[in-house]
Amino acid sequence: MPQIIDGKAISQMIKDECRERVAVLSADGKVPCLAVILVGNDPASTVYVGNKKKACEYIGIKSLSYELPETTTEEELLALIRKLNEDEEVNGILVQLPLPAGINEDTVIKTISPAKDVDGFHPENVGKLCIGQPGFVSCTPAGIIELLKRSNIEIEGKECVIIGRSNIVGKPMSLLMLRENATVTVCHSRTKNLKEVAKRADILIVAIGKPRMITAEYVKEGAVVIDVGIHRLEGKKLCGDVDYDDVAPHTSAITPVPGGVGPMTIAMLMNNCVEGFEKR
Ligand code: NDP
Secondary structure: OOEEOOHHHHHHHHHHHHHHHHHHHHHHOOOOEEEEEEEOOOHHHHHHHHHHHHHHHHHOOEEEEEEEOOOOOHHHHHHHHHHHHHOOOOOEEEEOOOOOOOOOHHHHHHHOOHHHOOOOOOHHHHHHHHOOOOOOOOHHHHHHHHHHHHOOOOOOOOEEEEEOOOOOOHHHHHHHHHHOOOEEEEEOOOOOOHHHHHOOOOEEEEOOOOOOOEOHHHOOOOEEEEEOOOEEOHHHOEEOOEOHHHHHHHEEEEOOOOOOOHHHHHHHHHHHHHHHHHHO
């Protein structure tokens, strides 16, 4: 039987640690403050933003909510970000992605002060990750490192294969695994012989965005499998990029969907907010 990596329990542990840190830090009456900006009314984004606000409340982080209409222009959004960059009370700024057509995401990300970029998407923070300097790290990959470490899974010296090279998951994941001394291979849609490459992995991290694409044929016996994907099937059931029932019996440890990587993203966002406050 594989070890089922419990993202729900581990994320709760991280949130509780954040809550304790905030209680200590806010003894003088000052609390961390996260500004959350939502443009438009995409239903999934509205749910994510709601969950982030709930987590802030639990931990004791003040959250400022900016819900802007779909018709907001890029300049209006940038003006709000610049105002929040200057606001000393605010130590984290989060712009929920994706943004409506007509607003350039790269420009928005670059406008957020790197010191308040709790999502870790600003090129300065990405660059720091690349050269091994401290800075904010993208929440989902940072959460995966916590899942592995807190499940006592050794990373150093292991063959790690990451399927997916997006800026928010695959690429930062590869840098973090490298930092942890894994031997890292990154695969993408042009990779040849994906099954053979994936089968080399002691730790296989899957972030493709294709429901249940990864079957047992891609997995070495006894590998650790981390499934980043999240998809809502008909009937509202959730599944990942990994065919869990097919793959799990061949692994030594695996993350379920839901309850694996998903809850870690918000927990690490909270961790970044508290860290930002500590560094002020
Ligand atoms: P993207 O669509 O940005 O990236 C997908 C990556 O997978 C690309 O690099 C693409 O390659 C690669 N890919 C696509 N098809 C194949 C294939 N057939 N073979 C090999 N590689 C392939 O997705 P994200 O990284 O943003 O997200 C991935 C998944 O993780 C999604 O399901 C998303 O919903 C989920 N997610 C979950 C989060 C969580 O909190 N749990 C957070 C973020 C994402 P190429 O570059 O060549 O196009």
